[in-house]
Amino acid sequence: MPKVLVTDGLAPQGFEILGRAPGIEVVDAPGMKPAQLLEAIADADALIIRSATQVTAEVIAAAKQLAVVGRAGIGVDNVDVGAATARGIVVMNTPGGNTITTAEHAIALLVALARHIPQATASMKAGKWDKKSFVGMELYNRTLGVIGLGNIGRIVAQRARGLGMKVVAYDPFLSVEAAAKLEVELLDLDALLARADALSVHVPRTPDTRVVIALAKSAVRLAFDSITLIPCCCAIMGAFTMLTESVTGSSRPFSIATVIGATSSSAAAPQYSISIWSIAPLHSWPWKRPSFSPSTR
Known part of the structure; x- marks a missing residue:
């Protein structure tokens, strides 16, 4: 047997x-x-x-x-x-098994970070009522940069457009025509980093994956005031230390909401500290619909 x-x-x-x-x-x-x-x-x-x-x-x-x-x-x-x-x-493998739930997980993290929900939760638990400090930003009309337009990245782009966001993407294996059908503007990595208010990274962990390294190097070269990083892939997890080292060696104010928070006492002498604002394992799975009909509710 x-x-x-x-x-x-x-x-x-x-x-x-x-x-x-x-x-x-x-x-x-x-x-x-x-x-x-x-x-x-x-x-x-x-x-x-x-x-x-x-x-x-x-x-x-x-x-x-x-x-x-x-x-x-x-x-x-x-x-x-x-x-x-x-x-x-x-x-x-089962490539379609949890693509939707992973994409929704990314959007959930994006909304949580944009509205400062983790920080506001911590403040409330500390017994404070500080609404003004956690206003956050509206996602409407903001630009989401998606790195990797595979099965998950495409769904993230679709959901983000549903929120009224503009979506730009970097994917060396996707044609401009294919991206246009998804209503996504295809850019090179530097151009994407220059325009994005938030990044959602969806690349596999392979020896050929160098996107995260390029992300760290390029991001340090750009003068971001702030950027939100949503890493829902295996490749990004090993990059936390690398991102920290890249930012620590930079002379420019820089922050990645998920990974690194920058606090600067002066523009000439920024000081950097690691701050994990929101990090969560993918704990969702396709929802099993209840077995009842409308007439039996």
Whole structure:
């Protein structure tokens, strides 16, 4: 009987689907240590993971009869795809599984930062009633810069236009004509940074991804008064330190609301401090509609 090994948390709906498949054995074993995974994978025919399990070349080599690795999510950066391909093992993902929820998560962070909701919440919890300090800015008629117009970036652009925002984008793999169909203006990175009031970054974490590095270098060269950064991708997470170092070495006032806050005692001698205004893991998932009809409400 084929064995399906599940090593990360899977939604109940996923197990229901597996349970309806005849003639397979499903082994639910989340949270295994690397040594345990090497032992468990030996007789597995299929492996289902999310982001925690690291399917290294060593794991692939230990899998004597593995035919497929299924990633319940978008990225496959935790799978050694090259080693799997060399063994004839298929690596699959679910690119449309949470694109809408991720995009909505980005918009939620954008609104929270624009209206200073995290800071206002902290102030209220401290027993203060300081409305004037947290007025924020309207998003209407502001410009959102989207870096990466893939499945998620396109939905973010669409939602932002629904808020009355102007959307510009940087994506070296997208044509001007394709961007025009999305009602998005395609720009090079420097031009985008010069115009954007907020940035939403949606690029995969790959060896070829250099957008975040360019973002840090270019942003420091530009004299922003303030900018809001919405990083909803894997690549940005490793860039916090790099962004901090870039800004610390700059002589210009600069702030990224999500990552870095700049407090300057004088224009000639700015002082920088890290301030994480709003950061949250993607905890949403496609909403399951309730099973009732209008007549039974």
